[in-house]
Amino acid sequence: MFNNEESSEVRKRILKEAQILFIKNGYKGTSVRDIAKASGTNVAMVNYYFQSKYNLFEIIFEDALDIFTKRIFETIHSDLPFFELIEMWIHTYYELLFEYPQIAAFILNEVSLNPEGLTQRIKKRNPYGSFSKIEERIEEEIKKGTIRETPAADFLLNILSMCMFPFMFSNLAMTLMEIPSNIYSELIANHEKYVIQFTINALKPCENELKTEKATL
The missing domain is CATH 1.10.10.60 (Homeodomain-like)
Known part of the structure; x- marks a missing residue:
């Protein structure tokens, strides 16, 4: 023994x-x-x-999910200026997923095998406070005219999908593009910058919207 x-x-x-x-x-x-x-x-x-194998899997997944949600929620609740917050939020996703690639793999596994279980795992970490916080920040920026009308739920889904997808389907992407993992990692590192810029540009009012707003003043 x-x-x-x-x-x-x-x-x-x-x-x-x-x-x-x-x-x-x-x-x-x-x-x-x-x-x-x-x-x-x-x-x-x-x-x-x-x-059992599943109990072992659950322990590893829970530890990874704790790290993941804690860092993301801390970023969302920070007092950074709004566009800096968006940049840090996206960067935190990429940083965590490079450091803990099992998170994306485990979430994909749970979506397939146990979606209800995954929902309960996330719920017990109380994501509602973070959702309310980002919703408040979005409403504040809309009132100031720095961003266009943007539903918070749609915005959150966009961030989540753009950040998680490249890691969840990395094997498929590497196969389709016929590139090795080191080249794909470089691609993803550069893709982070694209996602940040794409997200911020999508939030900003276009020129016509600004002209209309000025005309109504």
């Missing part, structure tokens, strides 16, 4: 190797036997510490 210190190290090793395998092969493409082999343990030990 392991002592407490050895047990803790074995558990950490299993978690680390499972995370790597889930990212590389996906949930379905990873077996308990694969995890046991990679971590230098055996199937019985993996089951002893985590009971």
Whole structure:
């Protein structure tokens, strides 16, 4: 039998190797036997510490989601000027997804296997306060005339989809474009700048809208 210190190290090793395998092969493409082999343990030990592959997956996913939501919500609640906030918000998505690529993979897996479970996971982290905050900021900017009429829900969906999609479907994108992962990473790093500029430009009133506003004053 392991002592407490050895047990803790074995558990950490299993978690680390499972995370790597889930990212590389996906949930379905990873077996308990694969995890046991990679971590230098055996199937019985993996089951002893985590009971099942799904329980192991849940622990890794929950840790990643905690990091992800905390950083995103902190950014949204900051007092940065609005366009700086948008830039930092998008940058935070890209920074986190480069650092924790398993988040995108795990979310995609949950959308496919357990959408209700994913909804509950996000709900328990209370996203409503952050949604209300960005809605308030948008309304303030609309009143000041710095941005056009923009529904907060649509805006949030646009940010989420533009930031998450390149990471969720990276394997498909690399296959279709016939490029290796290092080239794709460079492409995504440059794509962040495009998403920031695209988002800010889409928010700003066009010239005709500004002329109409001036004419009504």
